[in-house]
Amino acid sequence: MSDTTPAAYDDLLDRVGRIANVSHASDLLSWDQQVMMPDEGTPARSRQLSTLSAVEHDLLVADELGRLLDELETADLTPEQRAVVREVRREQERAVRVPTDLVERISAASSEALTAWREAREADDFGTFAPHLRELLDLKQRYAEHVDPDRDPYAVLFEEYEPCLPLDHAEDVLTTLREAVVPLVDDIRGADADLATDTFAGTFDADRQEALVRDALDDLGYPWERGRLDAAPHPFSTGTTYDARITTRYDETDPIGALLSTVHEFGHATYTLGLPDEAHGTPLGEARDLSIHESQSRLWENHVGRSRAFWEGFLPRVVEAFPAVGDPSVREAYEAVNAVDPSNLIRVEADELTYHLHIVLRFEIERDLIRGDLDVTEVPAVWNEKMESYLGVRPETDAEGCLQDIHWSHGSFGYFPTYSLGSVIAAQLFDAAEAEVEGLDDAIRAGEFDPLHDWLTDRIHRHGKRFETNELVSRATGDDVSADAFVDYAREKYGSLYGL
Amino acid sequence: MSDTTPAAYDDLLDRVGRIANVSHASDLLSWDQQVMMPDEGTPARSRQLSTLSAVEHDLLVADELGRLLDELETADLTPEQRAVVREVRREQERAVRVPTDLVERISAASSEALTAWREAREADDFGTFAPHLRELLDLKQRYAEHVDPDRDPYAVLFEEYEPCLPLDHAEDVLTTLREAVVPLVDDIRGADADLATDTFAGTFDADRQEALVRDALDDLGYPWERGRLDAAPHPFSTGTTYDARITTRYDETDPIGALLSTVHEFGHATYTLGLPDEAHGTPLGEARDLSIHESQSRLWENHVGRSRAFWEGFLPRVVEAFPAVGDPSVREAYEAVNAVDPSNLIRVEADELTYHLHIVLRFEIERDLIRGDLDVTEVPAVWNEKMESYLGVRPETDAEGCLQDIHWSHGSFGYFPTYSLGSVIAAQLFDAAEAEVEGLDDAIRAGEFDPLHDWLTDRIHRHGKRFETNELVSRATGDDVSADAFVDYAREKYGSLYGL
Incomplete structure (x- = not known):
């Protein structure tokens, strides 16, 4: 000082x-x-x-x-x-x-709702979860009213997760996304392409998957002296700039799932690790909220881990680890990790493109619930209609529909949009990095990730919460937060993949 | 309520x-x-x-x-x-x-002392540690004065670790121990016995040691759903009645070290696990201080893990895990784990008997330091004289002498006696268990530990801090805390081993 x-x-x-x-x-x-x-x-x-x-x-x-x-x-x-x-x-x-007793009531109600949600999903019976959802909505509406009785309660709740990107701005992004992605998915569904989705089909030992994942983290430059990798049922990343840990999950039938999930969590960890040591314990040493955090994980997962350049460099390692996959071409690997499947009903299994429609759907429903424009009893029907309208598929059960996610039983309303926001910011950042970091593609191909990592640290990580979300992004990229870069990227990528 | x-x-x-x-x-x-x-x-x-x-x-x-x-x-x-x-x-x-700033000063001083101690031990130079030790003694004397200016400062500090067994009582125990153990060790040194100390000599893979240790914990009844085993440089046990964890250390040249160290930590964990769930978070759900805690670890380590009955049952498992040990007899195994080595200078490597003399020595020195009856500069000489007088050996370096333990650099004065107190209470408890639990020896031989475990839970664990130390022991055993049971046990055990 x-x-x-x-x-x-x-x-x-x-x-x-x-x-x-x-x-x-x-x-x-x-x-x-x-x-x-x-x-x-x-x-x-x-x-x-x-x-x-x-x-x-x-x-x-x-x-x-x-x-x-x-x-x-x-x-x-x-x-x-x-x-x-x-x-x-x-x-x-x-x-x-917000009064302490309201916080405690929300905590108690969500604890009960969590159990009820698990049972309802198991029994495929939204009816038993509905009263819990109603109670949580009621409590969270009251919560929003305490924070600011004069504002849209959903905007207030959204700020819990994304405190300094106004909801209007976020809503514009989500609308642009929906308007661009729905027709693109429609085109893909109608395309006459046969992608090599079975490139990595087979059964793969979890220990070898772990060894491969550790190799990938070595390549990416994960600093083991400040981190560790463990298995967890639901992968996540947590910690501080001194100790940022990653978890992953091994599915014996899907070795690429563990790999890309780890790269995703690496993106989160690398943000945490890039926060300045000297500001540890102050807002300048803390990450700028969820959408920026997710932009880091999505950038590494999608713009690096699903890129052709990455697979040109990394495919031989996968083949070495799993000889059973044979000798696929880079094109086949690239197709396998980028195929779009609009018929997938489950958000966490969705591909990079249709994922956004799962988010837009949830956003629209939770917003209307909180604003009182939708009743809890209507949720399953509205969910299924929107699935049909956006993705062309209709869940046959609530377990595969409106009961699939844990978020609402946690009382988290306003969280979902941050996933898509992270994804569009990732596209903006990667565009800017490509423009500014000479030979970025070649570096990724050669397994050299320091140039990208350094650029991200300089533009994003080291600032902590110094700037508000939009200012941080526009300083890094020259543009306000927007879906445009993602839409351009998606049109080009999937146009080429599906011959559109 | x-x-x-x-x-x-x-x-x-x-x-x-x-x-x-x-x-x-x-x-x-x-x-x-x-x-x-x-x-x-x-x-x-x-x-x-x-x-x-x-x-x-x-x-x-x-x-x-x-x-x-x-x-x-x-x-x-x-x-x-x-x-x-x-x-x-x-x-x-x-x-x-005690004023907060004094607590903080002690914490800061011990942090510096810890570094100085590591360097002093490395360089075998007590002189560089001496000023830190002096400062810590001064601060802890002041600490004691704040707690009670009218009482012996060492008695006050002892109460940090053993708050409800008066120091006079503890001192009687330690004196009795010294007066009995010194001549017994002397007799052993002069005895013409050749124990099978090399029964388990060799090099043993750490993974197989871990498998054996896990088998032993299974046998002992360690509930994995409320615990876990990991490796740590300095084994310890920690946790709550819901989650009591053990650590151990694998030395490739000493497979029995890992085994008995784990049994020791199991003893600590089993006390924690035996505390009543319903009193969790209150003193009735907390362990009664260090000497009782240590009595549980010592009872399992020494009275079970070093007993002939245990080795009758467990030796085949060791032979199976490590075929390289050949086909030793139970007597040979028993001798190997119970041999006395007065020439060992290091407390943490000491055998069950000479261990007490290492403790008595530290107790006498730290008591005199705190009371101002001994100056810091005199510590190395007094240490070495007492080693010679009690154990018949003289350290050649301070690293093997007064610099070997971490405790004083933590500012812990009054901690050492709890180790020996735990050991004598273990002997008292095991005597009482043998008298009350029918067929205890046979059960241990058969690998059935529930009867002993249940007795300890009933007599010790379930009471938490309900009774003060001496009352707890005398309710369980019929006697006040005393060294007599240990002395009798030691005379009989080592008399038989060494033909005295």
Whole structure:
């Protein structure tokens, strides 16, 4: 800190650092719960997480923190310091406005809803989940009203996940996506192409998959001294710039699934690792929210891991690891990892293109539910109609339809759009990287990922929360957040793949 | 809770539960640091642990907690509730009396001392560690003075680890031990016995050692659904009744080391697992301090794992795992795991008998240092003299002498005695179990450990901190804490082994 830094700013950083430390401790406890904890450890772990969450909340709503923020909002600060104050104030304000007992009620209701959702999905019976969904919607509407009674409640909830990209802007992106992707998928469905989707068909030992995945992470430059790879039922990435861990999942019939899922999580981890050490524990050392995080994972998964250049370099490694695949061409590998399947009903299994329609559908339904424009009982019918209209398929069961995702039973309304936003930002960033990093394609082909990694660190990672979402993207790419780059990329890629 | 439970008692449990949850979260973070964390994760982890420690302290010294304790000390409570109030008061009082900045200074000084100790041990130069030791002694003397200026500072510090067994009582035990063990070791040194110490000599693959250790844990009844086994440089056990984890260490030249170390940690874990689920998060669901904890590990390690009965049952498993050991007799195995080696200078490698003299020596030195009866500069000379007098050997270097243990660089003065206390209590408990559990020896021989386990759970585990240390032991065994049972056991065991 310079000599002119107000004492209140140092106090603020001290308090903010404690909040961050508790939050990172919770993250580690959650990682352990999903990766290491024995089966019966849940009762104690739940209590630990619940106490840490309460401690974090108490630290955030402390009067003294509010007083420091008041003082600093009129103090003479650097732009970085002002960004810190802005970010802390945003979180603090929300925490102060929402009563603790409402947060606890949401937590309790979602805990019950989670069990009900599992049972409903098992029994393929939306009716038993409906009352839980209704209660959560009601509680989250109240939550939004506490935060700001004068604004669209869905916009308020969206800000929990994407606090500084206005919903209007996000909605434009999603509409553009839908209007471009629906006809493109329609064209693909009508195309007379026969892609080599069985290039990697077979059964593949999980240990060899793990060895291959570790090789890929070595190539990508994952720093093992600051990370680790483990298996988890639902792959995720978590941690800090000092310790950013990846998990993956091995399916014996789908070796490429583990590989690309790991590359995806690597993208998340590399963002976390690119945050500046010296700002650890402050907003300048924290990732800019979910869509930017997802842009990093999608960029590595789709623009690197599904690129022709990557497969030109990496295919021999796959063949070496799994001789049973024979001797496929790069074209066959490229087709296998990029084939579009509009008939797939399940979001998490969807290809890169149709994925967006799964998201748009969920976004439209949850928005209307929160705004009160749709009743819970109508969800299965609306879901199935939209599936038919966007993708040309109709789920036969709710288990394969509106009960497939966990998010709503967590009370997460406003989360889904961040997936598609991440994807379109990934396309924008990759375009800009291609324009600025000389020989990027050749580097990827040669297994040299440092140039791309350095560019991303410079443009995105090292800034933490210094800039708001749109400013961060437009500084990196020259453009506002938009679906255009993705749409161009998709038209070219799938046009070429499907001879459109 | 019954209808007559004062509301203040429920409030107390709520607050105490939060403190326990934070403490258990810290335990998990430490486990991860030692077992899973990548090398460069330390800066973030240290901050997380430091914040959680501060949070725990703040919760403990909160005015409201003190007020609740005041109210409950005159309330109409059950004996269990009174025990809870007694235990919380003890911790709260100490936390309130010691200023936070002194705690932080001790933490900072011990962090520096730890580095200095590592370097001093490496360079075999006590002189560079001495100023750090002096500073820590000074700070801990001040700490003791804050807790109680009118009492022996060493007694006060001892209570950090063993809060409810008076130091006088502990000192009697240690004196009895020294007076009995020194001549017994002397007799052994002079005995004309040739024990089969090379029964398990050779090189043994770590993976096979792990498989054997897991088999042993299966036999012992370790519940994997509430635990796990991992490798760590310094084996330890940690967790809660829902999730009690073990670590061990594989030395390719010493397969029995990993086995017995694991049985030792199993003893700790089984205590944690035997604490009542329903009292989790209260003192009635927490272990009664270090000596009782150590009594459980020593009982399993020494009275089970080094017993002839155990080896009658388990030797075939070892032979099967490591065919290279040939076909040793039970007597040879028994001799190998029970041989006494007075010439061993290193405490952590010491046998079951001479171990106590290593402890008595450290106890006498640290007590005199804290009381101001010994100067830091005198430590190496006094150490070496006592080694010669108790064990008949003299270290040639400080690295093998007074620099061998980490404890003092942690600022831990008063910890060492709990190891020997645990061992004597183990002997008392095993005597009582043998008298009360019919066919105990046969059960151990047959690999049936449930009867012993059930007896220990009934007598020790399930009570948590309900009784103070001596009362707990005397309810379980009929006797006060004493070295007599151990001395009798040792005279008989080593008399027979060495033909004395």
